[in-house]
Amino acid sequence: MKVSLIAAVARNGVIGIDNRLPWHLPEDLAYFKQTTLGCPVLMGRKTYESINRPLPGRLNVVLTQQADWAPAPAKDGSPRAVTRPPQALPAGGETAIAVASTLDEALNWLAPFDQVFLIGGSNLYTQAMEQGWVDTLLLTEIHHDFPGDAHFPFWPKAQFRETQRIHNPPAGERPWAFDFVTYEKTTAPR
């Protein structure tokens, strides 16, 4: 299982405000969708609630310590089905929600998949970096400061090598540039 962390990060480290993204960046949403489609995505409960629906074409694994947590119903009022261990996990490309109560449980559960994406938020990124789970970082580096209340954690850059950087200059109504950057871990694999 390759574990990739994907995040959009402002120059000042901000990733969120009031449980939403601080910017409007459609190019990043398109990149995120194209990159993660068909693979399981793992997220903290607050990030799930900020999206408030399962991302289509992906197995959405939500971390929460609340044993009775349930996702909000669909727009038509129908409840959303949830899988919990030890039930069998849906396929990685299925639009489905699975709930895990610890990070180890979630990652052990996802071990059979070739590729897993950690999609936030700050709390999950911090734990995954500290525990050495991350093989690849896919960072959208935004060259602008934003006010916010959720931040990207410190990460040991010396243990990673930049393997790709796609620069996007300011365009139209957007006065700031951003880069899609890939960092691969260079130290011994897990």
Ligand SMILES: NC(=O)c1ccc[n+]([C@@H]2O[C@H](COP(=O)([O-])OP(=O)(O)OC[C@H]3O[C@@H](n4cnc5c(N)ncnc54)[C@H](OP(=O)(O)O)[C@@H]3O)[C@@H](O)[C@H]2O)c1
């Ligand atoms: N810029 C980006 O790329 C990006 C991406 C994603 C999110 N965000 C932003 O990040 C912010 C949300 O981040 P956040 O740090 O506040 O919350 P979060 O990481 O999304 O969710 C935190 C919650 O996840 C659960 N959780 C986390 N670790 C767990 C563990 N090891 N075991 C069990 N449950 C665990 C807990 O839920 P319970 O309290 O239910 O136990 C915890 O309160 C929002 O502003 C969002 O918009 C930004």
